[in-house]
Amino acid sequence: MTEETPQDKLEKITLRVGGMSCASCSRRLETALGKTPGVLSARVNFAAEKAYVEYDPEKVPLDDLLAIAAEAGYPGEVEGESTSLTVQISGMTCSACSSRVEKTLKQLPGVTEASVNLPLEKARVHYNPQTIRAEDILAAIAAAGYEGRMDTGPVPGGERDTAEETMEKAFRKMVTASAFAGAIMVLMVIHMFLWRIPGYFSITVLLAVPPIFVAGAETHRGTWKALRHGSANMDTLVTLGSLVPYLLSLLGFIFPITTFIEMAASIMALHLVGRYLEARAKGRASQAIKKLVALEAKKARVLVGDEEREIPVEELRPGDLMLVKPGEKIPTDGIVRGGESSVDESMATGESLPVQKAPGSEVIGSTINGQGLLRVEATRIGKDTFLAQVIRLVEECQGSKVPIQEFADRVTGFFVPLVLTIALGAFASWMLFPDFHRGIVEFFNFPWSNTAVPHIALAFLAATAVLVISCPCALGLATPTALMVGSGLGAERGILIRNGEAIQTMKDVKVIAFDKTGTITRGRPEVTDIQTFNGFTREEALFQAGSLEAASEHPLGAAITEAAKGEGIKLSPPEKFASFTGKGVKGLVEGRETLVGSRKLLEAEGIDYQAFTGPLEALEDEGKTAMFLAVDGQVRALVAVADTLKDDAPAAMAELEKMGIKTAMITGDNRRTGEAIARRAGIRRVLAEVLPEGKVREVKRLQEEWGLTAMVGDGINDAPALKQANVGIAIGTGTDVAIEAADITLIKGDMGDVIAALKLSRATFRKIRQNYFWAWFYNAVAIPAAFLGLLHPMIGAAAMAASSLNVVLNSLRLRRANLEPSYTKSRR
Numbered sequence: 001m002t003e004e005t006p007q008d009k010l011e012k013i014t015l016r017v018g019g020m021s022c023a024s025c026s027r028r029l030e031t032a033l034g035k036t037p038g039v040l041s042a043r044v045n046f047a048a049e050k051a052y053v054e055y056d057p058e059k060v061p062l063d064d065l066l067a068i069a070a071e072a073g074y075p076g077e078v079e080g081e082s083t084s085l086t087v088q089i090s091g092m093t094c095s096a097c098s099s100r101v102e103k104t105l106k107q108l109p110g111v112t113e114a115s116v117n118l119p120l121e122k123a124r125v126h127y128n129p130q131t132i133r134a135e136d137i138l139a140a141i142a143a144a145g146y147e148g149r150m151d152t153g154p155v156p157g158g159e160r161d162t163a164e165e166t167m168e169k170a171f172r173k174m175v176t177a178s179a180f181a182g183a184i185m186v187l188m189v190i191h192m193f194l195w196r197i198p199g200y201f202s203i204t205v206l207l208a209v210p211p212i213f214v215a216g217a218e219t220h221r222g223t224w225k226a227l228r229h230g231s232a233n234m235d236t237l238v239t240l241g242s243l244v245p246y247l248l249s250l251l252g253f254i255f256p257i258t259t260f261i262e263m264a265a266s267i268m269a270l271h272l273v274g275r276y277l278e279a280r281a282k283g284r285a286s287q288a289i290k291k292l293v294a295l296e297a298k299k300a301r302v303l304v305g306d307e308e309r310e311i312p313v314e315e316l317r318p319g320d321l322m323l324v325k326p327g328e329k330i331p332t333d334g335i336v337r338g339g340e341s342s343v344d345e346s347m348a349t350g351e352s353l354p355v356q357k358a359p360g361s362e363v364i365g366s367t368i369n370g371q372g373l374l375r376v377e378a379t380r381i382g383k384d385t386f387l388a389q390v391i392r393l394v395e396e397c398q399g400s401k402v403p404i405q406e407f408a409d410r411v412t413g414f415f416v417p418l419v420l421t422i423a424l425g426a427f428a429s430w431m432l433f434p435d436f437h438r439g440i441v442e443f444f445n446f447p448w449s450n451t452a453v454p455h456i457a458l459a460f461l462a463a464t465a466v467l468v469i470s471c472p473c474a475l476g477l478a479t480p481t482a483l484m485v486g487s488g489l490g491a492e493r494g495i496l497i498r499n500g501e502a503i504q505t506m507k508d509v510k511v512i513a514f515d516k517t518g519t520i521t522r523g524r525p526e527v528t529d530i531q532t533f534n535g536f537t538r539e540e541a542l543f544q545a546g547s548l549e550a551a552s553e554h555p556l557g558a559a560i561t562e563a564a565k566g567e568g569i570k571l572s573p574p575e576k577f578a579s580f581t582g583k584g585v586k587g588l589v590e591g592r593e594t595l596v597g598s599r600k601l602l603e604a605e606g607i608d609y610q611a612f613t614g615p616l617e618a619l620e621d622e623g624k625t626a627m628f629l630a631v632d633g634q635v636r637a638l639v640a641v642a643d644t645l646k647d648d649a650p651a652a653m654a655e656l657e658k659m660g661i662k663t664a665m666i667t668g669d670n671r672r673t674g675e676a677i678a679r680r681a682g683i684r685r686v687l688a689e690v691l692p693e694g695k696v697r698e699v700k701r702l703q704e705e706w707g708l709t710a711m712v713g714d715g716i717n718d719a720p721a722l723k724q725a726n727v728g729i730a731i732g733t734g735t736d737v738a739i740e741a742a743d744i745t746l747i748k749g750d751m752g753d754v755i756a757a758l759k760l761s762r763a764t765f766r767k768i769r770q771n772y773f774w775a776w777f778y779n780a781v782a783i784p785a786a787f788l789g790l791l792h793p794m795i796g797a798a799a800m801a802a803s804s805l806n807v808v809l810n811s812l813r814l815r816r817a818n819l820e821p822s823y824t825k826s827r828r
Contacts, residue, residue, distance in 0.1 A: 010040060013062065015051040015076040017044070017069060025074065032072040036060055049723065051076065077112045077128060085134055086151040086395070087123045089116070089141060093222050094234030095476020096416050097146070100226075104144045108132055119480045119808075121166075122151060124396065145225035170276040173218075174269075177211035181269035184208060188262050201252060201259065208265040212246055216268045232416040234473055240423075241468035241793060242268040245460070260460070267468050267797040274801020278473070278808060295347050295366045296387060300331035303375070316381050324374040332365040333380035341372025393496045393745070397487040402500035402768060405479040415475070419783070423466040426787045430459030437462070441789045461793060465786035469796030473804040474778060478771035481811035486764030489815055494747035495757050502743035506727045506761035511706040512656060512754065513687075513699060515713035515721075516667035516674070519731055520681055520751070521643040525555055527563035528624055529640035531615055541637035543569050545596050545629050547589045551577040556625060556641045557585065560596070580604075584627065595630040596639070602628055609635050623669075623676030645681055651823035652751035653682040659758065662706060666690050666698050666721070695721035712754060729754065756819040763817040771807045778803045 017029065026044040029051060033042035038059030043052045053065060062078070069076040092098050098118040105114035105123060110131025116123045125137055134150065141148035184207050191197045213220075220243060222235030245260035245267075252259040302309050303321045313331050316322075321337065324330050330343070342354035345367045354370055357363055363376055364386045382388065430437050434455035441458070483500050490497055497503060514520050530538050546564025549557035551574050564571060574594070577587035583604065584597015595601060599616075602609045607630050609616075619626040619640045629637040653663050664685035667674045674688035687698045695713075699721050702709045711718065711725035722728025722742055730742035731749055746753040782799060785791050791799070 017076040088151040091146040096233040173215040174276040177215035177269040181265040270797035297329040297331040334376040338375035342370035344368040419470040423463040427463040464793040465796040474775035482767040496745040511662040513664040525559040531638040536636040547571040752821040755821040
């Protein structure tokens with residue numbers, strides 16, 4: 001960058017950068033950008049995953065900067081310019097189709113990321129609207145041979161969802177094909193064993209028209225679209241296994257040849273039976289989102305002055321005052337402005353016990369009010385509500401991919417062409433080596449080993465069997481269906497997983513680091529001990545300390561005041577109140593000089609405390625903040641305040657250790673206090689005296705020492721540390737679930753949900769591996785068997801349908817997974 005470039009010609013941009021895993025990555029990117037001619041300065045923030053670049057656009061275009069970042073291994077996009085959309089896609093029948101659509105989208109200029117979910121029939125596309133429009137994306141999908149439309153999300157009470165329509169459509173086609181194919185099979189049995197039916201061939205030719213040409217029309221259209229675009233898919237295999245045998249059989253009207261009408265109709269019928277069962281099972285796999293949508297309230301009762309009006313929820317605006325009667329759903333997120341009640345929040349958080357609400361309490365839309373009458377001010381509406389955020393996160397997870405899926409995606413790209421090649425090879429092998437193949441078939445004494453059947457017919461049967469038995473669908477369904485069920489199961493428990501990668505990584509974490517405040521502890525200080533001296537009683541100590549601290553704004557002081565009020569002690573307003581930062585407070589309480597504070601405050605006031613240092617240090621060794629109470633120049637009590645551990649923290653840590661996970665705690669407390677808390681919680685490693693900006697450094701140390709690390713924090717103050725961790729877990733976020741820094745969000749503050757998230761990731765990934773095993777095993781066994789002529793095409797078609805169905809049903813079995821921590825069972 002030369003110095004002649006005027007300042008007014010320079011531009012500053014911020015790039016969002018992906019792929020950086022450590023500080024050396026950020027340095028590498030910074031160097032690559034900084035040495036580029038035309039770049040004045042480049043600064044990369046690893047924690048924020050951003051690059052700040054000042055450059056001369058006349059010497060280095062923006063696209064070149066993005067290309068340089070990508071070449072360095074860190075693809076980026078201009079911050080503020082990227083957006084995303086979800087497209088509903090129809091016409092995809094197998095993983096070859098979804099791979100084709102995904103490849104088409106990724107090749108579009110301006111598209112930074114694209115992921116296609118076959119079971120949901122949706123694509124999630126991240127793009128730069130300055131470079132490409134949404135209409136261009138839809139046009140590219142249409143050019144690839146599929147129909148795309150903008151997905152506005154599930155609408156409660158609206159039209160039936162696509163999955164339901166697909167299932168009904170599949171049912172009608174299945175019934176049509178099965179009825180006519182069944183009639184053909186009945187006639188075939190009668191014709192072969194009971195009575196030679198006059199005109200049998202002509203009758204079967206006519207009866208095969210509805211299953212092959214009517215019910216199977218969409219399959220053949222899919223084949224034509226694929227071939228027109230120079231590719232092949234599952235439809236291609238079924239068309240070749242049904243339409244081609246049917247058309248060849250028509251030569252039977254002219255030549256005395258072996259015909260395959262029964263086989264052609266049966267293959268299409270079995271294919272459509274499999275499609276229906278698969279659609280039904282996939283519908284069950286996506287029940288989680290449907291359940292969430294069904295929970296949404298439809299109407300709201302709004303107070304306008306003294307008048308009560310009932311309006312649709314869509315018409316609510318922030319600030320509206322809603323009246324919620326006992327037993328009604330709370331229409332949208334809000335804050336209680338009047339009344340008290342208990343609210344059933346189980347649908348949102350998984351918490352079975354009702355939660356008490358009073359003025360000032362936050363409430364979640366669609367939860368159910370108990371026995372009280374509530375006046376609630378609407379705060380979030382529409383897409384900003386808690387429930388809408390949950391649905392969005394679940395959909396994002398279901399639309400994401402697991403790293404293990406990348407290999408399967410590459411395979412499905414050439415699977416169908418490979419099958420076509422094997423089918424041609426089978427035909428050629430049977431024609432060239434008929435005796436060898438007949439010998440194998442006759443050894444097993446299969447019905448189609450009849451020596452009267454010409455070997456060209458047997459060759460055709462073997463090739464057809466290879467076509468219809470091959471199943472790329474099982475490979476394409478292996479991951480998405482497991483993710484759909486797993487993410488839905490998590491959402492029901494208040495565990496929201498942002499993407500599939502988090503599931504694969506979480507199962508392998510070696511250490512989980514916990515932020516202390518609000519994560520392991522309750523996040524609010526409480527009085528734990530009061531030791532009185534010199535004739536003072538507990539009530540007197542609470543009265544003096546609570547009255548004085550009522551004028552303080554410090555959280556520790558508030559805890560003392562709350563403790564006094566909690567024991568029914570009536571407090572007195574202090575006089576001549578003074579606060580001393582880092583030391584304590586003093587003032588007059590009913591005419592008596594009162595001090596609450598540390599050693600430093602007592603030393604400054606000339607009060608002797610040496611006789612009480614033993615009890616003070618004993619309390620500090622327990623991880624508590626101990627303060628002196630001095631009245632009229634004498635130490636009268638020691639008051640200890642601590643942010644108490646959550647009830648299930650020790651049991652949760654013990655169970656994590658049993659599961660082979662090491663535990664660590666990051667805290668800003670001094671080492672003695674931190675170690676005391678860690679001892680009580682059962683945490684192995686303490687990282688104490690860590691300032692907020694030092695948490696990222698400590699997470700890196702854990703990664704270097706132990707490997708894959710998960711970080712559990714509040715998602716806001718701990719955001720950089722959550723991003724640094726291999727898996728970031730935000731806990732106890734309440735109604736704010738869209739925490740960008742978190743890979744996993746736990747709505748409740750229970751430590752048991754960390755264990756549940758770990759169990760869920762392991763169970764989900766176990767299902768994914770099982771699905772891939774069965775999909776690969778099926779194809780590895782079935783295709784060679786079909787090649788050798790050991791499987792009839794009709795059996796092959798049934799097996800192909802069963803293979804896809806098995807993968808989906810295996811994923812559904814994930815719903816039986818037990819995510820409960822073992823210590824909760826022992827309490828029951």
